Amino acid sequence: MNQHIKGSLSTIILKLLHDNGRMYGYEITQKVKEITQEDIQITEGALYPILHKLEAEEILTAETEKVEGRVRKYYKITPKGNEIAVDRIAELRAFAENLNLILNPKLALQ
Amino acid sequence: MNQHIKGSLSTIILKLLHDNGRMYGYEITQKVKEITQEDIQITEGALYPILHKLEAEEILTAETEKVEGRVRKYYKITPKGNEIAVDRIAELRAFAENLNLILNPKLALQ
DNA sequence: TAAATATACATAATTTTCTTATACATCAAA
């Protein structure tokens, strides 16, 4: 996928769901691909286990729908999950800032 | 440590060595702690296996020195490792930009 | 019309990576 996304992927998923309300797995992969201009391609082997884990933790709930002959499983953040999502997104934001400091040491007066 | 750094840590180490020329393990942990204002604390259990792996891959070389009674193992990037380091740092920079796009969707006209 | 591509989800086996705990050693400070 992209080695650097490891560890951040689950929070990226939460961020997208937080912004968009309701999404299905394939849609998430396409959205990330679109935002990053093809740079980040999430594989199913990484995506689905994360979605299932977040569902098991009751951070997400899912409902299946048939659209144009194909099955889609829509996920959304639960009320309980929302607090967790907000926290993790804040941590991811802090990490992004830290990354910028490390990558641009002049900003950090290193 | 901080779940989001997973996957980026080895490149962060390469970036610090690229900027500073020569560092030892403990120094790397302190530098990251300093730059991120205590936010990111790298554990030894994560740090040393990465340093050893990079050394085994001949991306880094190490030399041990005794300073003020204590042993330090200084690492630096090899000529061969430099190309790899430059590539990975560029990828990390791209990832940081992608993260910003995901975190600030208005910038990406999502 | 057959094949390829895109859409859509799922999982199992393997590998990689991280966490946690532990171990050893020196030096400085309380």
Place this chain on the structure above:
DNA sequence: TTTGATGTATAAGAAAATTATGTATATTTA
């Protein structure tokens, strides 16, 4: 003399990702 800081190392277990595969439908292309 005990604690905290400095310094490296590794082993066991847990967590996570990669790779490969499987299933199914719709659309596009040859």
